[in-house]
Amino acid sequence: MAPPPAVAVAPGVFRIPTVGSWAVNSFALVDDDGSVTLVDAGLDRAPARIVxxxxxxxxxxxxxxxxxxxxxHLDHAGGAQEMAARTGAPVAVHAEDAGFAEAGTSPPNDRSYAIGRIFARLQNGRFPPVPVGEKLVDGQLLDVAGGLRVVATPGHSPGHISLLHEPTRTLITGDAIFNVLGMRYPPRFFCTDFRMTRRTAHVLGELEYDRVGFTHGPDIVDGAREAVRRFLARTVKPHTPE
Incomplete structure (x- = not known):
């Protein structure tokens, strides 16, 4: 059975599966005036599914x-160039990842692990480059559907962010946390700094939300914050300042 083209996560917040039923997701936030903000653009073949x-x-x-x-990363930014061309919409990304988006290349892998060094030699991480119209910063409140908060969760990439839609109390984790056969961290060989990924994810346990949307995995719409906090309690080391 084909996956649904869009899944309601919260009022005005929709998950758009671009690979399978939930393997890779984009999100659409619909404002009161009918305008849409797209979060992530999948692989380079994703635009047809997004449309x-x-x-x-x-x-x-x-x-x-x-x-x-x-x-x-190519599974989030791979379709951005085509979607920007189709929509005429500007692309926003954290300042630390902006140069990679514009160059069309993924940030480096964590080479402190042997598997990261091996993976770095095997993959090129390239995707169609896309101009960046806005460089985001931690804590920024975007004028999107009543307020979309930028939450810096670096480590998976230097400028990785999660997003909190405050009106519906919906968290979008990006790749800070996967929900594939249960919650887990992204594979270490996909991260720029896997230890930082684990360390900064604790921020997601401190936020207030009722639902969670994952770029990789199905949503959690009941007891979401408690589920995330249980996962973090099992796995995240206490945060210490750099």
């Missing part, structure tokens, strides 16, 4: 006013 997801919401590419990337 189909928008259509299921009664939206067209022209309704997309902003594209926000949680980070500059």
């Amino acid at each position: 189909a997801g928008l259509a299921a919401l009664g939206k067209r590419p022209a309704d997309v006013q902003r594209i926000v990337l949680t980070h500059a």
Whole structure:
């Protein structure tokens, strides 16, 4: 059975599966005026699925006013160039990942692990480069559907962010946490600094939210914060300042 083109996570917040039912997801946030903010753009073949997801919401590419990337990896930014061209929307990404998005190359892998050094030699991490119209910073409140908070969670990439939609109390984790066969961290060989990924994820346990959307994995809409905090309690070392 084909996956649904779009899944409601919260009022005005929708997950758009771009690979399988939930293997790789983008998100659409619909504002009161009908405009759309797209979060992540999948692989380079994802735009057709994203456009189909928008259509299921009664939206067209022209309704997309902003594209926000949680980070500059090819499974999140690969479709950004085409979606920016189709929509005319500017692309926003954290300042630390902006140069990678514009160059069309993923940040370096964590080479402190042997598997990271091996993976770095095997993959090129390239995707179509995309101009960056806005460089995001931690704590920034975007004027998106009543307020979308930028939450810096670096480590998976230098400028990795999660996003908190404050009106619906919905967290989008990006790749700070996966929900694939249960919650877990991203594979260490995909991270720039895996230890930092584990360390900064504690921030997600301190926020207030009721639902969680994952770029990799299905949503949690009941007891989401408690589930995330249980996961972090099992795995995250206490945070210490750098």
